[in-house]
Amino acid sequence: MVAALLYFILLIIAYPHLTELHELMAKALVVSIITAFAVVLFYLVIGLFGRTARLPFTHVLVACFTIVISISPFRIILEKIFSAIYPESKDVFTSLYALDAKLEKERALLLEEMAPVFAHEIRNPLGSIKGAAQYLRSETDAGENKKLLDVIIEEVDRLNSVVSQFLDYAKPHTINLKAQDINVIIERAVSIIKANNVSGNITLEMDLNPKIRNLVVDGEQIIQVILNIAFNAIDAMPEGGMLRIRTSKARIAGETTEGVGILIQDTGKGIKKEDMKNIFKPFFTTKERGVGLGLAVCQRIIKNHGGYIRVKSIPGRGTIFYIRVGSVQQVKQL
Ligand SMILES: Nc1ncnc2c1ncn2[C@@H]1O[C@H](COP(=O)(O)OP(=O)(O)OP(=O)(O)O)[C@@H](O)[C@H]1O
Ligand SMILES: [Mg+2]
Missing domain, CATH: 1.10.287 (Helix Hairpins)
Incomplete structure (x- = not known):
């Protein structure tokens, strides 16, 4: 158990730029820690009552692990049952x-x-x-x-x-929704990026998963998000480098349907640690001629689509933007 924990921690430190692996490891780490905590708690409670547990340690461990991993699906099922019986209870969950x-x-x-x-x-x-x-x-x-x-x-x-x-x-963002293939949207964005890569010193790598399903989104807005992020990546590589765009299947927490993950990676100068918390704020820029609205607009669009954006960056080595988006169930307006 301790060795597995150590292994997870070392993997996260060694590969902080591998967003999905990182996320998976972080989840596994949280489950392991809570399981360990539950086992300790079990023995403490047993000890309090002055008894020595006759149960074998492995049985306690497996029982605790099963309880911990069932908490999240159990909570969702409970929420669904509650909302079906008392529709108003939805408000309590979201209040x-x-x-x-x-x-x-x-x-x-x-x-x-x-x-x-x-x-x-x-x-x-x-x-x-x-x-x-x-x-x-x-x-x-x-x-x-x-x-x-x-x-x-x-x-x-x-x-x-x-x-x-x-x-x-x-301006208010009315969403123009249509079921469409995210890969086609990305290909359209990439042709604009190619036309703008005037110096041609940036290699574009595309890895689009053909198995991702169509999503109900506003295609023009998703193109804008990809362009804003990609142009930032190009700005971060004045001496050239590699821009990689990848799509994958992804699941949105709390949603039963599958979404899509879009990863945009560059090998540019990276983002300083102290700037990380500001990059999505309107008018934050480190560029002489920047406005600082590109990422704020991306954040707003993706939030409006019910998704999220995550960033990993290593100064001097590059940056990864990871967008996760699902089908928009209803038109939301900010
Ligand atoms: N891929 C990246 N590599 C390095 N820094 C980045 C990257 N993406 C964003 N940044 C940092 O985040 C800041 C904010 O980006 P944002 O797109 O919001 O504004 P901007 O590019 O400065 O201006 P504009 O409004 O013209 O896009 C940038 O100034 C830059 O410091
Ligand atoms: Mg920008």
């Missing part, structure tokens, strides 16, 4: 998260209201500045002035794109 969700919804609504006003106030003067700069550029003959005016026009375009990204983040 713990309700306050959090309410606060997030209020914040989103505020942003949603402010964003168009803010965008309008910025875009109008930007349009005038660009128009004036373009007019002056066509009127001037001096090369130096032309260059300066080009800088103004370029920067105005960049600001416009920042405002567009902000609007994208803030």
